[in-house]
Amino acid sequence: MEGVAFCPAHITGFFKAHLDNKQKDLENLGSMGAGFSIKQGVTTRVKIDEKNNHNSNFRITTKGYQSDKTDVSEFVLNEFLKTGNFEDKFFNIEHEISIPVGYGLGSSSAVALSLSFALDQALDTKLDKNTIGKIAHNAEVNCKTGLGDVLASFHGGFEIRVKPGAPGIGTVKKISTEKISIIMICFSPISTNKFIKERLSQINGLGGKMVNRLLESKDYEHFQDMSLEFAEYVDVMTPRMQKIVDELTQNNIKCGIALFGETVFSMIPQKDENKVLEILQEYSDGVIIKSELDDIGARVLNN
Numbered sequence: 106m107e108g109v110a111f112c113p114a115h116i117t118g119f120f121k122a123h124l125d126n127k128q129k130d131l132e133n134l135g136s137m138g139a140g141f142s143i144k145q146g147v148t149t150r151v152k153i154d155e156k157n158n159h160n161s162n163f164r165i166t167t168k169g170y171q172s173d174k175t176d177v178s179e180f181v182l183n184e185f186l187k188t189g190n191f192e193d194k195f196f197n198i199e200h201e202i203s204i205p206v207g208y209g210l211g212s213s214s215a216v217a218l219s220l221s222f223a224l225d226q227a228l229d230t231k232l233d234k235n236t237i238g239k240i241a242h243n244a245e246v247n248c249k250t251g252l253g254d255v256l257a258s259f260h261g262g263f264e265i266r267v268k269p270g271a272p273g274i275g276t277v278k279k280i281s282t283e284k285i286s287i288i289m290i291c292f293s294p295i296s297t298n299k300f301i302k303e304r305l306s307q308i309n310g311l312g313g314k315m316v317n318r319l320l321e322s323k324d325y326e327h328f329q330d331m332s333l334e335f336a337e338y339v340d341v342m343t344p345r346m347q348k349i350v351d352e353l354t355q356n357n358i359k360c361g362i363a364l365f366g367e368t369v370f371s372m373i374p375q376k377d378e379n380k381v382l383e384i385l386q387e388y389s390d391g392v393i394i395k396s397e398l399d400d401i402g403a404r405v406l407n408n
């Protein structure tokens with residue numbers, strides 16, 4: 106019994122949290138906002154064997170970029186364990202993470218959603234796609250590692266989240282663009298969990314208005330301008346980020362900030378790719394990622 110699935114990394118440029126305390130169902134919580142999914146992300150392999158003499162009933166290993174915790178994966182696994190009797194089974198879970206963890210690239214949601222699809226395939230549970238998405242969304246919101254990333258990476262592309270919630274409840278509007286390149290530079294992580302717990306209540310005005318503005322313009326350059334405005338508003342801009350933003354702006358290149366990480370991204374026409382890379386390569390303390398939009402969203406991979 107095996108399953109393999111991929112979920113793209115997702116970057117949020119601005120958002121409005123929906124965490125109404127009276128609303129207890131995790132699937133109704135989430136965020137509105139806008140962002141995009143990229144070609145890199147998380148591939149998860151699940152192998153289910155007999156338990157035999159293992160002490161625990163699962164093992165989670167990570168290839169590529171590493172993480173400090175695995176609570177998001179454990180939440181997803183536990184939801185699937187409720188669907189049947191698997192006492193004599195051993196779940197071998199391997200995440201292959203091709204983007205740095207904690208830098209605003211939605212690695213935790215890509216972990217959750219790729220695992221949810223892979224478990225459905227391995228167990229042959231045949232859940233409908235929205236239910237698979239819901240399990241991953243609930244894991245993210247429960248662990249406070251994200252609010253809208255699962256909904257967004259479920260659909261892929263450059264998206265506006267117009268209604269918050271898990272897949273099947275929340276809705277997105279996809280915006281089509283010319284063929285663009287996405288180049289990012291990542292410096293250091295910012296904990297989304299810490300931000301949601303400590304700062305979220307202070308920041309809930311601007312994101313909703315920006316959603317409406319982007320629905321009008323449907324323009325990726327406008328999206329980036331608003332992302333910079335939002336980053337200043339929530340006060341996450343560091344001097345290092347500001348320096349890059351200034352240099353790109355002086356060269357007529359649009360850019361935005363990935364929430365939440367010390368990460369600057371630039372969505373540009375493909376012809377401008379080298380110009381951006383030349384500028385970013387001077388900053389040797391950052392990790393540069395070159396990508397394109399993933400328009401498909403999370404999916405099972407046929408092995």
Ligand SMILES: Nc1ncnc2c1ncn2[C@@H]1O[C@H](COP(=O)(O)OP(=O)(O)OP(=O)(O)O)[C@@H](O)[C@H]1O
Nearest residue numbers: 172174175176177207209210211212213250297365
């Ligand atoms: N299986 C897992 N793999 C990776 N991270 C996990 C896992 N389970 C829980 N996490 C937690 O998620 C954190 C990363 O989430 P965080 O939200 O901070 O960053 P991100 O998902 O990379 O980016 P974003 O800011 O866009 O959400 C890790 O530091 C870790 O504590």
Ligand SMILES: CC(C)(CO)[C@@H](O)C(=O)[O-]
Nearest residue numbers: 117120136251252253254
């Ligand atoms: C809270 C958040 C910015 C963290 O990545 C994201 O999940 C979102 O846009 O809801």
